[in-house]
Amino acid sequence: MTPTATATIRIIRLLPSPLRRSTACSTMEIPAISYPNPSVHCTFPIVITPRRFGLISRNRFVLSHFSSSSLSYSSATSVSGTRHTAEQRDGNEMQDVEEELHLHMQLSSGIEMDDNDVPPKSSPCLEPGLYLVATPIGNLEDITLRALRILRSADVILSEDTRHSGKLLQYYNIKTPLLSYHKFNEYQREMPILKRLHEGQIVALISDAGTPGISDPGMELTKSCVSENIRVIPIPGPSALVAALSASGLLTNEFTFVGFLSKHASSRVKRLTISASESTAQIFFVPPHKLCRFLEEASPLFGDTRFCVIAREITKVHEEFWRGTLGEARKVFTDRPPRGEITLLLEGNVNPLVEIPTEAELEIELEKLMSKGQSLSMAVKLVSEGMSVKKKQVYAIALRKLGKKIEAGKS
Incomplete structure (x- = not known):
């Protein structure tokens, strides 16, 4: 016959609603777990928490206690008039319960245990x-x-x-x-x-x-x-970044996350200059006491008409999404210093500046094409289309820079 263990258990907290306010003692047959000192028998509290028991069932929970070296399970017990079944679960859940009660026993009963006796806290389901x-x-x-x-x-x-x-x-x-x-x-x-x-x-x-x-x-x-x-x-x-972007109203298919700017003025201006020319939305984290400085530094580079979103206190009671231009933001927040963490989003440059190639660069491209056998007219056409320069301008450069080479080649 499988031996059982008897112990006095005091339930000091129960999560299922029928027992939420129960604080009663009951003598019951419960699972016995092998511990260093199997002969000890005492009363101790069990704390039932969502971590262990909330995932098992709303009206069922597992109880375990040590006073015997063998393992047994009782069929049922009654606490404060409510009946609950002590069920054996899979190995991982039972090990979790044993570990928790083992630690409760160490803290509550005053029994001294060696380091080798205390089970590791890490869950067996998690990898190191x-x-x-x-x-x-x-x-x-x-x-x-x-x-x-x-x-x-x-x-x-x-x-x-x-x-x-x-x-x-x-x-x-x-x-x-x-x-x-x-x-x-x-x-x-x-x-x-x-x-x-x-x-x-x-x-x-x-x-x-x-x-x-x-x-x-x-x-x-x-x-x-x-x-x-x-x-x-x-x-x-x-994520403040994703939450702010999703509700900003800006294009979300591409964006650049900058985060916090440097404390050095020269580095800040350099970073803002790069961001101002990019076509994607620019996202910054800005401390509230540095918002006005940010707006003062960004306005000359982005322009007062650049659209921005200032997301403040995201997910909190005083959450705010302010939308407007940089010029308007400077006026508003100079008179009303903000509070709380800020995620600031700036619209991408809808008309990014296209770098105009120099005459030397155009001449090099023309020479490459002509050395591969392209005629002057075809080389001019290809360079004009490829480098976004007017055909007339490319042709004038070709005649001025390459005219002598062309004539020499014909003779």
Whole structure:
């Protein structure tokens, strides 16, 4: 006969709605799990969380406890008048439950355990590597289910600002330890993090908002992982860039993402000059206190009539999409300094300047064609069409520059 184990369980939190407010004790037959000290019998709390039990069933959950070296499952138990079946699930789910209750036992019962006895926190479903996890850009509900699973299962979470990210983890009841990782310490942190990854740990990297490595810390660590053949796994999600572009009303088939401009004036002007001549939409991240400076520097290069979109506080309560010309934006935001993170989009140049070829360049093209056997008239026609120059102008250059060579060839 398969032995069973009896224990006193105190349910301190239940997710299914019939038990949401239940805090009752019940003696029950439950699965027994092999632990270092199988003879110990005590009362301890079980916390039932969405991570483990929300995916099993709305009205069913698995209970497990140790007081015997063998494994058994009870048929049913009653807590606060509601009947629930303790079911055996597949190996991965059961291992997850055992790991969680094992850790609860270590914390709640005061039993000392060796490091070798504590099961690894990493989920057996996840491969070791660096996980680049996108996080909400404002609204906490925008995070994906996959991102939550990764953050809960990781051995450590690298965070740009632990205080900021702590609010997200607290909101979703994620207990994974945080480790600061930002632009001021990323080189210092790199070697210890790579060591963790080589040891087979699961490391999650998040930024304050959006995708790490895109105008945020993470690019250098990703490059190092790739060079050392460590797997890098992207976990896509919210993006201020994509959200702003999709709702901007600008052409979206092509665009250029610039991100934050340099703090050096000469570099900013150089980058803006390049962007001003491009035919695709230009997308910038602009801190609110630098918006007016951006508009002052961009207007002479793009022109006051260039259409722009200023997306502010995307996905938040005070979300705003302001649309108008650069000249209008300068007037509006000089009188009304903005607040919140800004994604600024500028319409592409609809009439890009075409570089006019020099006479020397035209002469070289004419000589190439004529050396291949083309007549003067055919060479003039081909150069005119290929370099967008009037045929009359090309012919005049041909006569002036190549006339003597042509006459010499005839004689």
